[in-house]
Amino acid sequence: MVLATALSMALSSAVTPAADGIEWQQRRASMSVAGDGFVLHAPGGDRHIPAQPLATHTGSPLFDGLFAMALDDLHKDSVAAIRDDAFDHGQSMPCACFETGEKWHYVWTRDLSYAIDLGLWRINPVRAKASLLFKLSDVREPTAPPGLYPMQDTGSGGSWPISTDRVVWFLGARHLLDDPAFADTVYRALTDTLAQDQHYVFDASMGLYRGETSFLDWREQSYPGWTANDVRFIAQSYALSTNVLHYEALQLAVQMAERRHDPKAADYRIRAGALKAAINTRFWRGDRGLYMSYIGSDGMPIEAYDLLGISLAITSGVADADRARQALANYPAYPAGSPVIWPERADQPIYHNRAIWPFVSAYALRAARVVNDPDRIAHELRSLLRGAALSGSNMENFELLSQRVHVEDGKLSGPVVNSPRQLWSVGGYLDMVIEGVFGLSADGRITPKLPASLLPMLFGDRERISVQLRDQRITLQRPASVNGNLLVASDVEHHGNETVVTLKAIHVDTTPLRLDAPLFAPATPAAPQATRTGSSWKISFSGYGQLYVDGKVIGAIDGQRLVPASTAQQCFSVTRRAGELESLPSPVTCVGPMQRLAGAWPRTWTAPASGRFKATLVYANDHGPINTGITAAVKNLVIACKGAPVQTRPMVMPHSVGMQPSTHVTFDASAGAPCAFSISQGFNMSFLRHFAHYTGGQGGIEGPLNEARMGDLLIAPLTRTAP
Structure with a gap:
């Protein structure tokens, strides 16, 4: 009933913001000018917004005031020290950093990196670099190879390599390479991280990197519910967003290696091209015209889609022009905005599920600019503006149909967690203004792509609107006539640090927003x-x-x-x-021949036939809870079969509930060949020096920990030829 009512209200109240205010589902917000600043009159009360050094000058006090509010939120997020209950026993840690939000006083790799990529690098590059360097660490474990790596934050099953999106760090760092010392640090971390991920999470048979979807790290929200207590499926699956982030990292490696005349550039280019091809082969679902959010370890297609992954595929160039247009057109929209996942889960509370996340909407706006879709640009822009205005801050997330910061719906109420001045939401709003409206891209080009439908709100009766940034001013000149649906640059003039762009209207063919998609997926079945x-x-x-x-x-x-x-x-x-x-898929039921090897290591086995085999280790890892920590056990299974080269395969044993099978590995063996299996040390996040500050679980202040209790080794044939 709650959903039906909300959907009815949403469909009947899609409005365009006025110059000074907005009404939405019986809520109103307006902006008034007060001296050099503004006052936002929102449902939750008035917010006084001081004048900011950067500013927009448009025909809309609401638009100008909300830009100032985002900068004020950013000022509040700029701190001298950070803290988190899981680090240094909650004590403050000196860091001239961006904190994550009003409720989150720490710095996390993905939140920070997306926020910096969304424009914080140009607002405060010094603080952006300091924050990124805080999330970089060398190795403290003396038996492990040295290296410099971005940290995978605490997470599912004991963090990396169940979650593998730490490479998002390079998405933010790539904008700050004009500092030679910082660039050298970035390149060292980039080469070390790509080499480590190549060994531990790259699957050559699929051409993809394993691991959890980026940012969607509350398993039950977007993965099958049975992963709540067993994350092996996640560790062995492949996610669109995480693979696109690896593609972006490889592309950066090509550029940086070429500048340094490093011969590795050629290898990086080959790997990037192969990864792009594999993403398009494995994730594209032609019958839906969409990229899937993730697929199973065996390539099983999953009816799950996410807006961040699709947007990154478009903005990175992984998606060609045709697939980019299809994917954005076929991804659902609702009057309040675009959902971060689709379809939704009827049995899960509101958080990633049934939700709008402003930073994701900002990436969707970028994707809409790539494909020249004025309807989608306007849709995401209005959603970002409306959410900020009605909530009085740049919130972490909103309920999908009402765009409220909290909706009561019994056990499904939510968003479960929400925070004002959430850093990546702040970055998303600023990017919506600077790139989304005024057209300033990361490479310095100014290419406005402004929907004609927004002309009355943004210009009013003005001939020009402008944005003043740190070292440049961009002015947009109203077109002489509007005979189209998209406003683009007609003429560009430079006057000192001011660029004046005269707009012209063009017509582009668009596909209407998909407003009729079914909301919920069917319930996940039990194993057959x-x-x-x-x-x-x-x-x-x-x-x-x-x-x-x-x-x-x-x-x-x-x-x-x-x-x-x-x-x-x-x-x-x-x-x-x-x-x-x-x-979503049920758990698997596996049948057929299998052998158990027990006893001390090394364990021996004779191949009954020639072919490919699967090995899994029964284990227990009680060094942390399923949903967090840094002590996923990561080992190498070394397979030495007589007459064949030694095969080394990484094996992951996430935090578990009792004994369970590890991730599986595959290997080849010839009929009658004796094989010896042994275990060698791998690598996990507890090996990084930074986590000496971790006091929220094992593997931190007490020292590195990369162990599990090991039981039987299970071997099963995957193919068979004659003995």
Whole structure:
């Protein structure tokens, strides 16, 4: 009932902001000029906004005041010390940094890096560099190879390599390379990080990097609910956003290596090109015209999409022009804004689920500029402006249909957590103004792409509007006539530090916003049952859906279906089907031959046939809870088969609830060949010097910890030829 009412209200109240105020679902905000500053009159009360050194001068007091409010929020986020309960026992740590928000007084890698990429690098480059350097660390573990790495923040199953989006650090750092010393530090960290990720998280057979979706790190919100207590699926899956971030890192490596005449440039270029091709091969879902948010370890397509991943694919150039247009057009929108994930989860509270996140909306606006979509540009711009105005700050997130900072909906109420002056929301708002309206891109080009529908609000009766930045002023001149839907540059003049752009109207073909998408996915089913029936497996589950075997769709299943048995291991998963949507996948049920190796290391085994095999280690890792920490156990399984080169495969043992299987590895063996399996030390986040300050769990102040209790080694054939 709550959702039905909210959706009805949202559909009936999509309005364009007026010059001095906005009304939305019986709420109103307005802006008045007070001396050199402003006063925002919002539903939660008045906010006095002081004059700022940077400013916009438009026909809208609301627009000008909200730009000043974002800068005031940024000033409040600029601190001399930071703190977090999980570090130094909550004591302050000196750092001339950006803190994350009013409720978050620390610096996290992804929040900071996205915020800097969204423009904070140009507002305060000194503080941006100091903040980035705070998130960089060398190695304190003497037995580990030295290196310099961005930190993967505490997270799922004990952090990296379950979550692997720490490379987002380079997205922010790439804008600050005019400082030679900082650039040298960036290049060292870049080469070290790419080499480490190549070993531990790159899967050559898929051409992709493993790991969790970037920023969407509350597992039950966007992954199947059964990952709440078992994150192996996440550790072995592949995420669109995280792979695009690795592509961006490789592209940066090409540029920096070439400047240094480093021969590694050629290798980086080859790897970047191959990764781009793999992303387009693996994540593109032609029947939906969308890039999937993540896929399974076996390449299983997942009915899950996220706006950040799609936007990054577009802005990075991973998506070609046709796919970029399709993906943005086919991703749903609602009157209040664009959801960060789709479809939503009916059983989860509001946070990433059923939510708008302003920083993601800012990336979607960037993507809309790439494809010249005035409707989407205007949609994201209005959403960013409306959210800031009605809440009186740049909030972390909003409920999807009402754009409120909190909605009561029983156990599904939310957003569960929210914070004013959230740093990446501040960055997103500033980027909406500086690039989204005035067209200033990161490379210094000024290419406005302004929807004609926003002309009355932004210009009013003015001939010109402008933005004053630290060292330049950009002025937009109203077009002589408006016979189109997109305003672009007609003439550009430079007068000292002022650039005057005369606009002209052009017409571009657009696809209407997708406002009719179904909201919720079907519920995720339980694992199917497999019963041997002669030469087949009878697969049973309750309901109608799709049956997958080893990640490949077999077809529809209505209660049960027979599948021919193989001499190799087979893994079955099901999804529910309702209308056009599939659910998230069930847990897998694996059947077929398997051998257990127990005892001390090294353990020996003789290959029964030639082919490819899968190895999994039963283990327990109780060094932290499932949702946080830095002590995922990361080891190398070393496989030495007679007559063949030694094969070394990284194996991850995340924080667990009791004994469970590790991530699996694959290896090749020939019939009759004796093989010895041994374990060598790997690497985890506790090895970094920075985490000597970590007091929120094990592996921190007491010293590095990269261990798990190991049980049987399980070996199963994946292919088989004659012995």
